[in-house]
Amino acid sequence: MAVSIALIILLGLGADYLLRRVKLPGLVGMLFVGVFAGPYVLDLISPEMMNVSGDFRKIALIVILLRAGFELRRDTLNRVGKAAVTLSMVPALFEIAAVTWIGPMLLPITHLEAAVLGTILGAVSPAVVVPLMIDFMDRGRGTQKGIPTLLLGASAIDDVFVIVLFTIALGMAGGGEIHLWAQLAEVPLSIGLGILMGIIPGFFLLWLFRRYDWRPPKRTLVVLGTAILLTWIEGAVERWVPVASLLGVMAIGFIILEKSEPIAHIISQKLKKIWVFAELLLFVLVGAQVNVQVAWKAGLAGMGVVLAGLFFRSIGTYLSLLGTPLNWKERLFCVVAYVPKATVQAAIGAIPLAAGVAGGEIILAVAVLSIVLTAPLGAIGIMVMGERILDHGERSNYRFKDLRERQGLARVGERVRNKASGAVWKVIEEKEIWTPAEEKPGRSKDAAETPAIVQRFWMEDPKGKPGTGKTLMHTYIAQGPAFVDEWEILYDW
Structure with a gap:
């Protein structure tokens, strides 16, 4: 059965690749x-x-x-x-x-x-x-x-x-x-x-x-x-x-x-x-x-x-x-x-x-x-x-979803560790915004804007409350530094 699974994987992936090359469903x-x-x-x-x-x-x-x-x-x-x-x-x-x-x-x-x-x-x-x-x-x-x-x-x-x-x-x-x-x-x-x-x-x-x-x-x-x-x-x-x-x-x-x-x-x-x-x-x-x-x-x-x-x-x-x-x-x-x-x-x-x-x-x-x-x-x-x-637009909210997956961003409420300092922070706020992109001749107004996700971090303090004390803001775009280069998401198990 192991060989059959290997054949399914290899032949299936090969057929999927070939069909997608000619713009057909894999x-x-x-x-x-x-x-x-x-x-x-x-x-x-x-x-x-x-x-x-x-x-x-x-x-x-x-x-x-x-x-x-x-x-x-x-x-x-x-x-x-x-x-x-x-x-x-x-x-x-x-x-x-x-x-x-x-x-x-x-x-x-x-x-x-x-x-x-x-x-x-x-x-x-x-x-x-x-x-x-x-x-x-x-x-x-x-x-x-x-x-x-x-x-x-x-x-x-x-x-x-x-x-x-x-x-x-x-x-x-x-x-x-x-x-x-x-x-x-x-x-x-x-x-x-x-x-x-x-x-x-x-x-x-x-x-x-x-x-x-x-x-x-x-x-x-x-x-x-x-x-x-x-x-x-x-x-x-x-x-x-x-x-x-x-x-x-x-x-x-x-x-x-x-x-x-x-x-x-x-x-x-x-x-x-x-x-x-x-x-x-x-x-x-x-x-x-x-x-x-x-x-x-x-x-x-x-x-x-x-x-x-x-x-x-x-x-x-x-x-x-x-x-x-x-x-x-x-x-x-x-x-x-x-x-x-x-x-x-x-x-x-x-x-x-x-x-x-x-x-x-x-x-x-x-x-x-x-x-x-x-x-x-x-x-x-x-x-x-x-x-x-099917309708589609340059300003579709799904572009934010794609950005989030590419960046591997944490979600509001999740704890993260700064890789440089080792300090633990919590994501307490997030906004999705459109920011100006590099302008090129002939590009439409919508196409001249790119999605960005702005996150606010709060340094965890058992005696404090979220939103009080030290916080910082980061803006993430597709062409910018990756979230995982600076942060590590923490989980209990």
């Missing part, structure tokens, strides 16, 4: 590495690795959803909340209805079997959408109208909604007893319990981090361990009550960000570094699940069903956004962002076959084909259209 290269290195083509990944790939993919998905939670701000959620709920249900219903109607015309399956297929195809892939949305948020793209946040929230609820519909359709196709309204009621119940499951540990972790000043890597590992435990609890209680644990994972980050932005940003920075490895595992192993031979069996008819479903899904997506402040180009971007399919289809595509559904083999073939078609094309479409359509 995750597309990782997906194709997984397809060709997987057991259905070159068989370079060991069976042991494939046996545990589900756990690795889940952990990687948890990492990216935690990062998403640490980017969700209340004001932005308030702006996009209603649209996110509509977007999480209407497009999926349009796609399921289309596949149920058109499926029997093109494939040798019944309308009920086509409904099962529709519920599998109806889920958008958070593994593809979430990383790309976070990348846009990191660079301040689309943030004025909260478009990345809208798609983050909607895609998470979309999966919960569609999986409940899949359970209902599968039960009907298998001839089992169906309690339709009771199962539909599981959607809001699952969402509510999932969020509650994240809020409670979120507040506990916040109290823990405020009481004990642990080093950022240890805080991050505690958050990650808690999030993994939430997903285990979901499996342990699913026979009694449905819980959308992945929403709980996002809620942990949201609570910490809402109550303590400095702690949230420190953990988020560390998660960003973990994501470098987690991303490789997620997309290479998702690609390795794709059986190209099975996808090939679906043929042109299967492709027609997938494309028909996407066409109607796109109509549903566009209609869901009619009452929002988004212009037609931004709505079109959301349509494209709702195209990729990967994780859910890979996870549940084979369940109808295992359950003895008559058209199970055809359902699996079309599910696999949908991954092959939509994951790379959707990712490319999101990246290309996002760069052209």
Whole structure:
């Protein structure tokens, strides 16, 4: 298994580099590495690795959803909340209805079997959408109208909604007893319990981090361990009550960000570094699940069903956004962002076959084909259209975030030691300002200003109070001296 991990790292990084060189999303290269290195083509990944790939993919998905939670701000959620709920249900219903109607015309399956297929195809892939949305948020793209946040929230609820519909359709196709309204009621119940499951540990972790000043890597590992435990609890209680644990994972980050932005940003920075490895595992192993031979069996008819479903899904997506402040180009971007399919289809595509559904083999073939078609094309479409359509400005606040990460600045309330004198100080105040940059001919006014972070330090004195006694001010800019050249951040453990 160690050799398989080495291959995933080396081949995945190589594909990521090559795709980025031609201005395409690196995750597309990782997906194709997984397809060709997987057991259905070159068989370079060991069976042991494939046996545990589900756990690795889940952990990687948890990492990216935690990062998403640490980017969700209340004001932005308030702006996009209603649209996110509509977007999480209407497009999926349009796609399921289309596949149920058109499926029997093109494939040798019944309308009920086509409904099962529709519920599998109806889920958008958070593994593809979430990383790309976070990348846009990191660079301040689309943030004025909260478009990345809208798609983050909607895609998470979309999966919960569609999986409940899949359970209902599968039960009907298998001839089992169906309690339709009771199962539909599981959607809001699952969402509510999932969020509650994240809020409670979120507040506990916040109290823990405020009481004990642990080093950022240890805080991050505690958050990650808690999030993994939430997903285990979901499996342990699913026979009694449905819980959308992945929403709980996002809620942990949201609570910490809402109550303590400095702690949230420190953990988020560390998660960003973990994501470098987690991303490789997620997309290479998702690609390795794709059986190209099975996808090939679906043929042109299967492709027609997938494309028909996407066409109607796109109509549903566009209609869901009619009452929002988004212009037609931004709505079109959301349509494209709702195209990729990967994780859910890979996870549940084979369940109808295992359950003895008559058209199970055809359902699996079309599910696999949908991954092959939509994951790379959707990712490319999101990246290309996002760069052209999403708003961005030279004065975006995310330039301060980039400055902070480059400088490695301490946060307000953290203790630092001066490397020259050994004296211990505390950061008690911080301001983000724009300062004049070197003027060049033809440069706009905004471009002629550069972000700077001004911090005020107070020399710790057990008998004094912050803000009294000796203080000093430092201004940090991208081209100036580095924070770490003068200061060392102190932690208890």
